[in-house]
Amino acid sequence: MNEEHINSQPTVLLCGHGSRTPEGAAEFSTLVENIKKRLPGRKIASAFLEYGFLEHNRPGIMAALQGLYDQGLRDFIIQPVTLYNAGHTRQDIPEILARFQKKHPDCRLQYGAALGLIPPVIEAASHAALSVMPDVAAEECKLLLVGRGTGDRMVADQTIDLCRRLHMRLDFGDSRYCYYSENAPLLTTALTQAARSHYHHVIILPYLLFSGHLLSAIYREVDAAREKYPDFTFHKAPPLGMQDFMTEAVIAIINEVGG
16 A cells, blocks of 8 residues: 555544543553554554543543644544443534634544444444353343443433343343443342342443443442352453454444545
């Protein structure tokens, strides 16, 4: 691929939420590196794929865009690395982009969609759950899909939809959704109900991209349930972001935006 073709392609800016923990930030950086290696049909120069965090980390999105602009780049695909089309994706990032566009009207900004429930995301969730699957038949296990909790009904419904799809796909004996906060049923209630069922293996799948304080809080509640209900085995699945399918999910949307 020649240099002229590389320069004709939009620069991709991956926008993450950011993390208060080093683990979460490192996981996002790993995802970025995986995308650099696997972005199909592109030779990736170091300046062509940058990432900016919305909060908690640096560089910020505005600073990252300005840095790329100062290198002479004018054509961008802005891709949010978020599961939901919620406040950050729907409002916060577009507001930042609008301010940048006003300052630099000679730029073209194309904005990608949230990851949602495209097929690679469902694959990633499936593999995360199966990664902690005990050596028993699936019908002997119960799945608890844990959403973060939100006042946005559309976001809550996405958790319900994913739970339904995983149940049909993985053939667990029972699959339930719950939330860490705000929405019912809460995780604490769901764990108690699971301990009253006849499923002795309960798989806890956090519907999150990366490690962080929320994942740690979910795991603490699971650990408390283990102590309270020693006759049941609670299996803690990892978040989705480090599954190979999440790399494919982000790439799929970038390719869709870039034509």
